[in-house]
Amino acid sequence: MTVDRGTRPARRAVPSSRPPGVDLAPDADGGEESASRPVPEATVARLAVYLRVLTSLLADGRGTVSSEELAAAAGVNSAKLRKDLSLIGSSGVRGVGYDVSRLTAEVEATLGLDSPHAVALVGVGNLGHALARYGGFAQRGFPVAALFDVDPALVGTVIDGVEVQHADAIDVVCAARGVTIGVVATPAEAAQRVCDHLVSAGVRSILNFAPTVLSVPAGVEVRKVDLAVEMQVLSFHVARRHGTVPAAGPAAPSRPTPREVFSR
Numbered sequence: 539m540t541v542d543r544g545t546r547p548a549r550r551a552v553p554s555s556r557p558p559g560v561d562l563a564p565d566a567d568g569g570e571e572s573a574s575r576p577v578p579e580a581t582v583a584r585l586a587v588y589l590r591v592l593t594s595l596l597a598d599g600r601g602t603v604s605s606e607e608l609a610a611a612a613g614v615n616s617a618k619l620r621k622d623l624s625l626i627g628s629s630g631v632r633g634v635g636y637d638v639s640r641l642t643a644e645v646e647a648t649l650g651l652d653s654p655h656a657v658a659l660v661g662v663g664n665l666g667h668a669l670a671r672y673g674g675f676a677q678r679g680f681p682v683a684a685l686f687d688v689d690p691a692l693v694g695t696v697i698d699g700v701e702v703q704h705a706d707a708i709d710v711v712c713a714a715r716g717v718t719i720g721v722v723a724t725p726a727e728a729a730q731r732v733c734d735h736l737v738s739a740g741v742r743s744i745l746n747f748a749p750t751v752l753s754v755p756a757g758v759e760v761r762k763v764d765l766a767v768e769m770q771v772l773s774f775h776v777a778r779r780h781g782t783v784p785a786a787g788p789a790a791p792s793r794p795t796p797r798e799v800f801s802r
């Protein structure tokens with residue numbers, strides 16, 4: 539069996555000015571500019587975006603970048619960007635900007651990308667198959683190291699060099715391959731069982747696409763991805779722009795919703 543360990547780029551050394559470990563703060567934005575403070579989750583999400591921009595600047599051979607340029611490419615304002623970067627101990631030089639290579643290493647280190655992240659994907663149906671074939675994960679340091687399903691028609695097939703194995707092997711294979719991130723792309727009813735297997739194999743980070751809430755022990759992080767929720771948020775913003783969303787505040791007696799009309 540061949541396992542594609544991906545084309546993970548060599549990690550840069552972490553500059554010594556980096557704060558020794560950065561704790562996550564609860565979901566909040568803002569805070570004092572101090573490298574010793576926990577990093578808010580909103581900042582962590584933006585750091586990932588900065589990293590994407592920095593990686594493309596590095597590929598273009600850029601040595602420095604101004605906070606304005608980096609902020610514009612990341613879609614945030616430059617004051618917020620400087621504040622985010624100060625939280626991880628990074629500061630630019632007035633009139634010069636940030637050293638792209640150094641800042642990339644600092645952001646990678648903060649995001650924990652200076653250590654390997656082998657990914658196991660469970661459920662190789664429509665969504666899982668597309669994710670398994672997406673080369674961008676390996677390029678950004680997340681090689682797909684294991685694939686699992688229960689469908690006999692899928693078990694034994696090979697996707698981009700990785701053999702699909704039966705889900706019964708999750709514990710053994712994930713432990714053997716040092717999987718650190720598990721992606722759940724099974725139907726909702728199988729997701730908790732799959733998650734339990736991943737956790738018992740030592741996987742401490744789970745990305746869940748199934749429309750269900752997973753229970754995990756303390757110390758295991760679950761992120762849920764729901765594109766329909768994102769679309770609903772977009773829908774809200776469109777509706778608000780068109781003035782069809784009531785302003786926040788106590789709900790006024792309103793017109794019946796379509797559902798109420800139909801249930802009468």
Ligand SMILES: NC(=O)c1ccc[n+]([C@@H]2O[C@H](COP(=O)([O-])OP(=O)(O)OC[C@H]3O[C@@H](n4cnc5c(N)ncnc54)[C@H](O)[C@@H]3O)[C@@H](O)[C@H]2O)c1
Pocket residue numbers: 660661662663664665666686687688689692705723724725726728731732746747748749763764765766
């Ligand atoms: N979050 C999102 O935005 C989003 C978008 C699309 C789909 N989804 C969800 O992702 C999941 C997969 O969707 P899909 O369209 O790929 O479905 P699918 O039916 O095509 O694929 C599901 C796969 O999971 C496998 N499976 C079933 N039980 C399993 C188990 N115990 N262990 C391992 N594999 C198992 C099936 O054999 C199948 O290959 C669903 O829960 C769906 O609701 C989420």
